[in-house]
Amino acid sequence: MRAGLQGLGLRAWGIAYLAATLSAQAPPPGSGSVRLQPDWTAVEPEILRHYQAVLRLDTTNPPGNEHLAVEYLKQVLDAEGIPSQIFALDPNRSNLVARLKGTGRKRPLLIMGHTDDVTVDASKWKFPPFSATRDGGYVYARGAIDDKDNLTAGLMTLVMLKRLKVPLDRDVIFLAESGEEGNSNFGIQFMVAQHFDQIDAEYCFAEGGGVTRIGGEARFATVQATEKIPRGIELVAHGISGHGSIPLKSNAIVHLAAAVARVGDWRPDIRFNETTGSYFRGLAAISPPDVAAHYRDVLSADPKVRAAADDWLVEHEPQHASMLRTSVSPNIFAGGYRSNVIPSEAKATLDVRMLPDEDPARFLEQVTHVVNDPAVDVRFPSQNTRPPGAAARLDSEPFKAIDAANKRMYNVPTLPTMSTFATDMAQLRAKGMQCYGIGPAVDLEDGPKGFGMHSDQERLLESELYRFVRFNYEVVLDLARAR
Amino acid sequence: MTLAAGLRAKGSGLAVALASLALATAFAQTPMPGSGSVRLQPDWTSLEPEIMQQFQTVLRFDTRNPPGNEHLVADYLKGVFDKAGIPAQIFALDANRSNLVARLKGNGKKKPLLIMGHSDVVTVDEAKWKFPPFSATRDGGWVYARGTVDDKDNLAGGLMTMLLLKRFNVPLDRDVIFLSEAGEEGSSNFGMQFMVNQHYPEIEAEYCLAEGGGAIRIGGVAKYTTVETLEKIPRGIELVAHGISGHGSIPLKSNAIVHLAGAVAKVGQWRPEIRFNETTGTYFRGLAQIAAPENAKYYRDVLSTDPKLRAAADEWLFENEPLHSSMLRTSVSPNIFAGGYRSNVIPSEAKATLDVRALPDEDPIRFLEQVKKIVDDPAVDVHFTAQNVRPASAFDARLDSEPYKVLEAAAKRIYNTVTLPTMSTGATDMAPLRARGVQCFGIGAAIDMEDGPKGFGMHSDQERLLETELYRFVRYNYEVVVDLARAK
Numbered sequence: 025m026r027a028g029l030q031g032l033g034l035r036a037w038g039i040a041y042l043a044a045t046l047s048a049q050a051p052p053p054g055s056g057s058v059r060l061q062p063d064w065t066a067v068e069p070e071i072l073r074h075y076q077a078v079l080r081l082d083t084t085n086p087p088g089n090e091h092l093a094v095e096y097l098k099q100v101l102d103a104e105g106i107p108s109q110i111f112a113l114d115p116n117r118s119n120l121v122a123r124l125k126g127t128g129r130k131r132p133l134l135i136m137g138h139t140d141d142v143t144v145d146a147s148k149w150k151f152p153p154f155s156a157t158r159d160g161g162y163v164y165a166r167g168a169i170d171d172k173d174n175l176t177a178g179l180m181t182l183v184m185l186k187r188l189k190v191p192l193d194r195d196v197i198f199l200a201e202s203g204e205e206g207n208s209n210f211g212i213q214f215m216v217a218q219h220f221d222q223i224d225a226e227y228c229f230a231e232g233g234g235v236t237r238i239g240g241e242a243r244f245a246t247v248q249a250t251e252k253i254p255r256g257i258e259l260v261a262h263g264i265s266g267h268g269s270i271p272l273k274s275n276a277i278v279h280l281a282a283a284v285a286r287v288g289d290w291r292p293d294i295r296f297n298e299t300t301g302s303y304f305r306g307l308a309a310i311s312p313p314d315v316a317a318h319y320r321d322v323l324s325a326d327p328k329v330r331a332a333a334d335d336w337l338v339e340h341e342p343q344h345a346s347m348l349r350t351s352v353s354p355n356i357f358a359g360g361y362r363s364n365v366i367p368s369e370a371k372a373t374l375d376v377r378m379l380p381d382e383d384p385a386r387f388l389e390q391v392t393h394v395v396n397d398p399a400v401d402v403r404f405p406s407q408n409t410r411p412p413g414a415a416a417r418l419d420s421e422p423f424k425a426i427d428a429a430n431k432r433m434y435n436v437p438t439l440p441t442m443s444t445f446a447t448d449m450a451q452l453r454a455k456g457m458q459c460y461g462i463g464p465a466v467d468l469e470d471g472p473k474g475f476g477m478h479s480d481q482e483r484l485l486e487s488e489l490y491r492f493v494r495f496n497y498e499v500v501l502d503l504a505r506a507r
Numbered sequence: 508m509t510l511a512a513g514l515r516a517k518g519s520g521l522a523v524a525l526a527s528l529a530l531a532t533a534f535a536q537t538p539m540p541g542s543g544s545v546r547l548q549p550d551w552t553s554l555e556p557e558i559m560q561q562f563q564t565v566l567r568f569d570t571r572n573p574p575g576n577e578h579l580v581a582d583y584l585k586g587v588f589d590k591a592g593i594p595a596q597i598f599a600l601d602a603n604r605s606n607l608v609a610r611l612k613g614n615g616k617k618k619p620l621l622i623m624g625h626s627d628v629v630t631v632d633e634a635k636w637k638f639p640p641f642s643a644t645r646d647g648g649w650v651y652a653r654g655t656v657d658d659k660d661n662l663a664g665g666l667m668t669m670l671l672l673k674r675f676n677v678p679l680d681r682d683v684i685f686l687s688e689a690g691e692e693g694s695s696n697f698g699m700q701f702m703v704n705q706h707y708p709e710i711e712a713e714y715c716l717a718e719g720g721g722a723i724r725i726g727g728v729a730k731y732t733t734v735e736t737l738e739k740i741p742r743g744i745e746l747v748a749h750g751i752s753g754h755g756s757i758p759l760k761s762n763a764i765v766h767l768a769g770a771v772a773k774v775g776q777w778r779p780e781i782r783f784n785e786t787t788g789t790y791f792r793g794l795a796q797i798a799a800p801e802n803a804k805y806y807r808d809v810l811s812t813d814p815k816l817r818a819a820a821d822e823w824l825f826e827n828e829p830l831h832s833s834m835l836r837t838s839v840s841p842n843i844f845a846g847g848y849r850s851n852v853i854p855s856e857a858k859a860t861l862d863v864r865a866l867p868d869e870d871p872i873r874f875l876e877q878v879k880k881i882v883d884d885p886a887v888d889v890h891f892t893a894q895n896v897r898p899a900s901a902f903d904a905r906l907d908s909e910p911y912k913v914l915e916a917a918a919k920r921i922y923n924t925v926t927l928p929t930m931s932t933g934a935t936d937m938a939p940l941r942a943r944g945v946q947c948f949g950i951g952a953a954i955d956m957e958d959g960p961k962g963f964g965m966h967s968d969q970e971r972l973l974e975t976e977l978y979r980f981v982r983y984n985y986e987v988v989v990d991l992a993r994a995k
Contacts, residue, residue, distance in 0.1 A: 143849055148752075206851070252756065256850050265635075266959065267966045268862030269739065269932035270833045271775075271840040273826060277859075278775030278841055281768040288758075288765030339760060346757045353758040354765055355854065356847030362630055363743050363842055363860045363892070364693065364933075365966050372764075373850045375755030445756035445851075471753065478754040478852050 060501060062184050064494055071493050072163075072486065074100065075176040078139070079156035079165040085140035087116070088210065090202035093139035094120045097179060097200055106186050108198075111219050117210040120200040121222045124185055126192030126504060131226035133504050134197045134457070135496070137175030138204030138211065138231070138448060141167040148480035161486055168484040170477040171231045173464050175200055176489070177496035184497055191506035199223050204448050212448035216455065227422045227503065228452055229496075232443045232461020235434050237488075238468045244310060244437055245430035247423065248461025250299045250415035251443040251450060252350075252377040255384055257391055259283050260401045261359070265368035274399065276370040277359045283395040284354045284372050290394045292387075294334060294348045295379055296323065299415055299442045303347070306439045322348065343471070346444040350378045350387055373405070377444050380412055413453025415442075422460055425502040433495050434465065462499075464492035549671055551982055558981050559650075559974065561587075562663040565626070566643035566652040572627035574603070575697065577689035580626035581605040584666065584687055593673050598706050599689075604697040607687040608709045611672055613679030613992060618713035620992050621684045621945070622669075622984070624662030625691030625698065625718070625936060628654040635968035648974055655972040657965040658718045660952045662687060663977070664984035671985055678994035686710055691936050699936035703943065714910045714991065715940055719931045719949015721980070722922045725956045731797055732918035734911065735949025736904040737786040737930040738938060739864040742871060743892035744839075744878060746770050748846070750886060752855035761886065763857040764846045770882040771841045771859050777881045779874075781821060781835040782866055783810065786930045789906070790834070793927045809835065830959070833932040837865045837874055860892065864932050904928075904946045913990045914948060921983050922953065950987075952980035 081092040094110055101108045101122050112118035126132075144153040144166050151157035153166040165172075178198045185196060203211035215223055232248030261283065263274035296304075301323070308319035321333035322344075337345040345351075352374050359370025378387065384404070392402040417423065418440050427438040441461075449459035465488040467475075475481045568579040581597050588595035588609045599605035613619075631640040631653050638644035640653040652659075669685045671677075690698035702710055719735030748770065750763035783791075788810065795806035808820035809831075825832040832838075839861050846857025865874065871891070879889045905911065906928055915926040929949075937947035953976040954964075963969045 142852060145848065145854075148855060254756070254851070264960065264962050265967045266962075266964055267933060268840040268842045269741070269838065269864045269934075270830045271825075271838050272829050275775060275840060275842075277771065277844050281771035281775060281841065281844065281859075284768035285765065285772045288762060288768060338758075342757045342759050351756065351758050353755040353762060353853055354768065354847075355755045355762075355850055355852060357764050357768065357844050357857060358847075360843030360845075360860070361632065362693075364741070364862050365629060366840055366842055368632075368635060368962070368968060370844060372768075373847070375851050377756045443756075445754060471757075472751065474751050474753075474855070476753050479752045480855060 060188060060190055060505065062188060064490065067180070067184075068490050071176065071180055071490055074179055075163065075172065075489060076156040078172045078175055079163070079167055080154055082154050083140045084143050084166070085203065085205045085207060086143070088140050088202055088207065089116055090139040091116050091118045093175070094118045094200060094202075100179065101182070104183050104186050106182055109222070111215060111222065113210050113214045117202045117207075119202055119211055119215055121219075122182055122198040124182060124192060124196045126194040126196070127506060128194070129506075130194035130504075132195035132197050132224065133500065134199060134223055134225035134228040134452075135178045135181060135500060136199040136201060136228060136230045136448070137173075137178050138171045138201050139175060140202055140205050140211075141170070141172075142205050142478050145480060150481060158486065162483040163486060163489070164481060164483045166482055168482045169464065169466060170482065171204065173484060173489060173492060174231045174462075177493045180493045181497045181500050185500070190501065192504045193506045194226070194504050196500060196504050197223055197225060201448060208448060208451070212451045216451045220455070225457060227420075228449065228457050228459040229422075229462055229499070230447055230449050230459060231463055232447045232449065233441065234463030235430065235436060235465035236468050237465050240467070242434040242436050242465055244307075244439055245426075245434060246439050246441040247426050248443045248447070248449075249418065249440040250297070250380060251447055252379060252445065253382070253412055253450075254446045255376045255378055256405050257352075257374040257376050257388065258401075258403055258405045259287070259372040259374065259395065260403070261370045261397075261399055262401070263366070263368060263399060266366045268364040268366055272366055275366055276368060276399070277366075279397055279399045280357070280359060280370040280372055283397055283400045284357060286394055286396070287352055287374060287391060288354050290352065291334065291338070292349045292352065292390065294322070294330060295381075296348075297380065297442065299440050300347050302418070303439050303441050306437070310437060343444065346377065347442055350376065350382050351444065352376050352391070380415075380442070413450055413455075416453070416458045416460055420458055422458065422499075422503060425499050426460060426462065429495050429499045429502070433491060433498070462496070464488045549675065551978065554667075555978050558663065558667055558978055561666055562650065562659065562977055563643040565659045565662055566650070566654055567641055569641045570627045571630045571653065572690060572692045572694060573630070575627050575689060575694065576603050577626040577697075578603050578605045580662070581607040581687055581689075584609070587666065588669070591670055591673055593669055596709070598702060598709065600697050600701045600705075604689040604694075606689050606698055606702055608706075609669055609685040611669060611679060611683045613681040613683070614994060615681070616994075617681035617992075619682035619684050619711065620988065621686060621710055621712035621715040621940075622665040622988060623686040623688060623715060623717045623936070624660075624665050625658045625689070626662060626687050627689055627692050627698075628657065628659070629692050629966050632968060637969060645974065649971045650974060650977070651969060651971045653970055655970050656952065656954060657970065658691065660972055660977060660980060661718045661950070664952075664981050667981045668985045668988050672988070677989060679992045680994045681713070681992050683988060683992050684710055684712060688936060695936060695939075699939050703939045707943070712945055714908075715937065715945050715947040716910070716950055716984075716987070717935055717937050717947060718951055719935050719937065720929065721951030722918065722924055722953035723956050724953050727955070729922040729924050729953055731794075731924045732922055732926045733929040734914050734926055735931045735935070735937075736906065736911075736928045737784070737867060738935055739837075739866060739930065739932050740869070741934045742863045742865050744861040744863050744875065745888075745890055745892050746774070746859040746861065746882065747888040747890075748857045748884075748886055749888070750853070750855060753853045755851040755853055759853055762853055763855060763886070764853075766884055766886045767844070767846060767857040767859055770884055770887045771844060773881050773883070774839055774861060774878065775841050777839065778821065778825070779836045779839065779877065781809070781817060782868075783835075784867065784930065786928050787834050790927050790929050793925070797925060830932065833864065834930055837863065837869045838932065839863050839878070867930075904941070904948050908946055910946065910948050910987075910991060913987055914950065917983050917987050917990070921979060921986070950984070952976045
């Protein structure tokens with residue numbers, strides 16, 4: 025689900041501003057006597073083959089059909105001799121769990137990726153969305169960065185650990201889960217409720233972070249430590265139906281349009297938590313002065329200073345604007361069925377992403393107040409909501425391993441983030457698991473240009489796919505190999 | 508589409524009672540046509556079951572357009588006419604969308620009279636209907652169905668008129684032609700356009716009667732009758748917003764839905780300037796004369812040259828009598844808004860369709876420019892839709908003509924009301940006939956002024972007609988035709 029950092033739109037990063045200050049390179053794990061590092065260049069064709077193979081499976085959700093990906097993964101794992109098992113609430117929407125056993129000295133590590141994709145408007149795509157076309161160093165496909173990158177990396181990590189016979193202190197579990205894009209009842213919810221023993225772990229890695237490139241260079245890495253809670257809100261306008269030749273004051277489309285325009289222009293209150301406070305302070309510390317000023321200002325107690333910084337962020341770095349508040353995006357508007365008939369009803373759906381401490385009932389009241397039209401009902405639809413869980417700790421072993429790998433491989437510092445979108449980590453965190461969101465490097469410029477996640481030209485650089493697989497492998501190695 | 512919305516959908520009306528004095532003195536009853544030696548008048552009460560049966564039968568054919576399937580009605584009518592011995596013929600561009608023409612021959616002393624009704628109906632949102640929309644359920648003295656007042660009332664009226672003229676062997680000075688036409692609701696290429704282009708001799712006439720008028724009841728009493736002599740020209744305008752697509756967890760300033768919503772809200776709240784023509788001027792002046800003083804004030808004020816008086820009256824009309832508000836101007840109604848396909852995806856495009864009804868003298872290009880100025884957002888494209896545009900009528904129906912006088916007399920006799928000429932806010936299939944020089948008059952069954960705002964109007968989710976008014980309209984229709992066509 026990951027909207028990643030592509031949406032950032034950070035401006036004016038001083039070239040080489042960051043890199044110079046970073047720590048000296050540490051040796052990669054496993055660079056000692058036992059051969060723990062594969063020949064990465066030689067592995068590239070294999071990585072790309074698996075990546076393209078899973079991207080080419082149409083797992084658009086709805087309907088999902090994640091069994092296509094599960095069957096593919098099962099066959100790859102079987103060939104490598106890695107035990108795996110399929111779990112399904114619906115046979116078309118299956119999940120796969122693979123496990124490499126360790127000595128049991130430590131509790132397991134779970135790495136996961138979801139197999140489903142959001143839907144596509146195929147007519148908008150330059151390359152067919154399930155073609156996984158390679159063009160100019162990129163791979164274009166739905167799922168390229170959400171989330172078949174993590175799926176491929178998880179698969180490759182298991183394959184490499186097995187192939188190199190790496191001795192492990194803890195089990196490494198790989199979960200390919202279905203239904204992440206709005207039907208977690210088939211995926212993580214089902215696995216947690218029915219088969220938690222299969223995935224129970226001390227730590228988990230999933231989508232939700234990554235490395236941000238600006239001007240083609242990695243600048244900083246993020247690790248998702250907490251996340252917003254998605255709640256849809258529906259606006260439904262009722263009016264008198266009639267013939268379009270006689271405009272009516274009660275026109276449901278007009279009432280709803282005015283309500284959506286008001287809600288779309290509204291900016292809910294700014295509120296920080298520990299993760300976002302650390303994030304903005306950290307960002308201010310590593311950013312060039314002109315940009316850093318905005319990150320500092322938005323933390324200011326002076327409402328005027330804060331508002332000006334907020335304006336700048338909304339305009340230039342919408343991802344950061346969303347991290348400041350419970351956000352609202354009107355994404356669907358449907359009303360009317362014939363040009364000459366005034367419909368009696370029109371409905372809009374707002375995508376609301378609540379801060380972890382938001383009071384839903386209170387927020388609904390605020391929206392109702394902004395809409396301020398008795399002809400428009402404001403309500404929560406019935407939808408799968410994810411449970412709130414505690415934020416992952418920043419002083420933990422996995423955070424340190426990720427931080428070290430980011431320095432070593434990308435030469436960048438690591439910032440903890442609150443993702444603006446929901447991930448399947450919510451259910452695991454609610455169970456007490458320490459979960460961290462990771463991902464490949466993406467270009468900051470891609471989001472505003474329309475190449476981001478869920479966009480009509482979702483893409484990933486091939487070189488960054490390879491680097492991410494290696495990052496994933498090395499972090500897992502660091503946490504799980506026998507010492 | 509009809510007068511669509513004719514006076515039927517009217518706002519809450521001339522709500523306040525019309526001056527009863529005017530009614531009492533206005534019209535001495537004149538004898539009905541055919542009350543002389545030849546028996547031209549049927550026993551109306553005994554015909555009621557037959558009228559109801561024909562009405563319900565045509566209402567029960569699902570001819571919603573699209574797809575239309577008007578052949579269901581054409582085939583049915585063909586059977587009825589065949590049985591009655593009235594020559595009838597089917598004409599079709601598409602076999603499922605056929606038209607039917609029936610003709611009773613006259614002695615040729617005068618040019619023919621055409622009476623018509625369209626056999627298609629607008630679509631329905633079935634979930635919203637209390638009675639199924641093609642059930643023609645009778646309830647509390649009403650018949651409920653899609654098409655009851657648009658336009659299967661005229662279809663039933665025309666059919667019965669033909670059957671009765673034949674049954675009584677009424678001698679005619681002119682042919683009476685009945686046309687059941689397809690595709691009136693947005694696909695006239697199958698109906699009127701096809702008939703005018705390919706089979707015009709079959710329907711060529713001096714005068715025509717179609718949907719577009721009717722008596723208006725207030726508080727259950729007919730207060731005045733309208734005859735449509737002019738109509739607005741429908742033009743669709745599309746608003747298309749483009750923005751950056753992305754994930755819904757990150758609101759974007761360029762959100763196409765938000766931009767389009769802002770544009771639609773602005774356009775929906777905009778009221779284009781007021782402009783009168785001869786028909787609407789006559790209409791509002793006439794209305795001011797027969798309305799109770801508190802309402803008459805608004806009809807007079809809206810004609811005023813004082814912009815403040817006019818604006819206040821306009822405001823009142825929009826709130827209380829939206830039909831009248833639409834008659835003042837080129838109107839705009841945003842009726843479709845479509846954007847987005849998944850709640851967590853910001854779509855890159857959203858589209859709205861505005862139903863625009865242009866005054867006959869409107870300059871489309873200039874109007875489009877005005878809409879662009881109101882929208883005032885470079886992210887929103889404003890353009891005309893590609894749609895069947897009906898030709899602007901070259902000839903308004905004259906108010907000093909024989910049919911208008913006959914219609915006036917019949918309204919006095921049958922409804923005890925005055926007749927006002929109207930400009931329909933909806934387009935009708937009379938437009939192409941008027942463009943050919945046929946004098947066309949829009950008529951219809953009596954409607955309760957209160958029905959529109961309550962959601963019982965044309966195109967609404969509870970379209971209905973009073974049974975008694977169906978019978979009265981069939982009689983009105985028959986007597987007008989007899990008056991215009993019988994041998995004298």
